[in-house]
Amino acid sequence: MSLSHSPASGATAADGNLFTALRGAFPADLDACAIEVADGPDTGKRYSWRDLDRATAMIANLLDSLDLPAGSRIAAQTEKSVEALLLYLAVLRAGHVYLPLNTAYQAAELDYFIGNAEPAVVVCAGKHFGWVSKLAFQAKVPWVFTLNEDRTGTLLDRAVQMSDQHTPARRAAEDLAAILYTSGTTGRSKGAMLSHGNLLSNAQVLKDVWGWQPDDVLIHALPIFHVHGLFVASHGALLAGARMIWFSKFEPRGVIARLPQATVFMGVPTLYVRLLEQATLTRETCARMRLFISGSAPLLIETFQDWQHRTGHTILERYGMSETVMLTSNPYRSEDGERVGGTVGLPLPGVGLRVVDDAGQPCPADEIGHLQVRGPNVFGGYWRMPEKTREEFTADGWFKTGDVGRRDGRGYVTIVGRSKDLIISGGFNVYPAEIEGWLNELPGVAESAVVGVPHPDFGEGVIAVVVPRPGASLEGPALIAALKDRIANFKVPKQVFIESELPRNAMGKVQKNLLRERHRQLFG
Known part of the structure; x- marks a missing residue:
């Protein structure tokens, strides 16, 4: 999409639309840098605040041109890019509901989400258009567009023809802004409905609690298909009028190289473990940083202490969920209390x-x-x-x-x-019942049990114990390969053990605690 400069459109009078609040926080100098791309073929490319305003206007006008009912669901399964973030903002601007989907989801999973949410528009990576569009059209989705990391695709081809002026749709605070699917313990995914008010109230609280300022610079190295990267990180920078250094994928050496130009970093525990493995992580490289935030999974106390020793900074841990955004936080300001590891x-x-x-x-x-x-x-x-x-x-x-x-x-x-045996691996939620359902459908499998065990990189590693049907011969690697064709890679067990029976109590319930203990040292 061409982003040549032209006058920016103004925000409407205050209403409940989250986009209106974010747009109202843009700095007076709209030509200042809002986002700088830090990796990939577009390394060094800069997007001004004016570019963000114009681009979201054009995409919102494209959505308006489709004559969609207000509050239509717009599903997106695309690789991380600035344009993918702009799509999210444009959906809010146009008064619709954003449905982010993990890029690792496979056809069976996507089929369920499309069938359940009934989106009016699906946006996918061009390389997946064949199978995604087939699923979408079978579900009677009227519009399927493509969006690629290199700023190509039919979405931008259409949007660039639209006006770069757009009045944001007026929405009430209680109106739906996003649906985030979170797997259920029964195996059936649930769509958590988040309103404009839910998201804005949380962003405003975090702006104050974490001391966001216009001169902050956020290193954004998280995916944007879940709460942490899409809402907590992006909303924080946008609502502060602060610049983002944008990584399409986390790469520890690249992130460390940009720490001297940044002030805020957010990551899951796995990212901090990866950064600590790099000799270039020093107190000097972190001298300008004011805040490191960790969430989405438990941070080991060893990682917490190692980070203090290496960098002189104390990681701020917080707690949230797809259904609630952020709930708790260790103090940012010393006068509010200390940051307590664990x-x-x-x-x-x-x-x-x-x-x-x-x-x-x-x-x-x-x-x-x-x-x-x-x-x-x-x-x-x-x-x-x-x-x-x-x-x-x-x-x-x-x-x-x-x-x-x-x-x-x-x-x-x-x-x-x-409760309910939830596993958090690398910051992603994995529900055993869902994986067990897929395993039990495979030929020769009588039953299975999935548990999480300690893993040095991912916090918890997913493993499975499978009981074969009489006369069947099963091999762990073959079962893993079969699952990789069906479900997201982060859900696939890292190891599958074939056993004659599962441990059960007197009531016949599988004793997963025994399985966890038996394989506790599997990953060292």
Whole structure:
């Protein structure tokens, strides 16, 4: 898309549209750099704030030209690029609902998402157009566009013909802005419905809590198909009018080389482990940085301490979910308290958090129980799953996170486990029941059990124990290869063990705790 300069369109009077708030935070100098590309063939390319305004206007005008009903779902499964971020912003600008999909999802998974969400538009990478468009058109999706990392594709070809002036659609705070699919423990994915108000309220709180300023520079090295990269990182920089250094993929040496020009970095624990492996990570390279943030998975205390020793900085850990965006954070300012390794800090302003026992009664300090939350950031429910939504909220309106933890006397929250066997591998949620469902459909498989065990790089590694049918001969590598054709790679077990039976208790329930203990040292 050509981004030659022309007068920028102004934001409308204040309303509930998240885009309007983000656009209103653009700096007065629209020709200043908003995003600088740090890798790939476009290394060094700069996008001004005016470019962001014009490009989102053109894409929003394209969406308007399709005569879509207000609030239509726009599904996107594309590689990370600045243009992919602009698509997200344009969807908000046009008053529709953004549906980001992990680039690792395979055909069976995408088929479910398209069938469940019924998007009016699907945007995919050009290399996947053949099979994605087939699924989309079978589901009667009227529009399929392509968008590639090199700024080519039919979406931009059409958008460049549109006007670069666009008045953002007026939306109420409670109107739907995005649907994020999160796998369910039953194997059926659930679409968490996040409103403009959910996302904006959380971004505004984080702007203050983390001290965002216009002169900040964020190294953006996260994917943009989930909460961490798409909302927490992007909204933070945009709402502050701060520049982003944009990496399409995380590469530790490249990130370290840009630390002297940056002030903020966000990553999952795996990224910090990778950075610590580099000799170039020193106190000198981090001298200008003011904040390192970690989330999406537990940060090992060893990583927390190693980072302090190597860089002189203390990582800020926080806690959030697809259904709630951010919930807690360790303090940024020293006067608000210390950053305590192994904890996820204190509830954010406006967020209620309680720890309850199995009977729903409050737990005293330091006693482990179920975490429940409420606040303006908490989602409205699961897309087209009213019964599931009711199940996940208490009678008095608190959301059951499914996480187990405790609060100390100061209010700091520690996550000690996850109910329903959730595995977090490399920052991605993996639900065993979903993987077991795929395994059990494979020829010769009688039953299976999937668990997570400690992994030095990913936090947890997914493994499976499979019992063959009588007379069947199974091999782990062959089962892994079969799964790779069906599900996202981060869900595929790293090892599959063939055993004659699964350990069970007297009630016949599989004792996954025994499997986890048996293979605890598998990855060292």
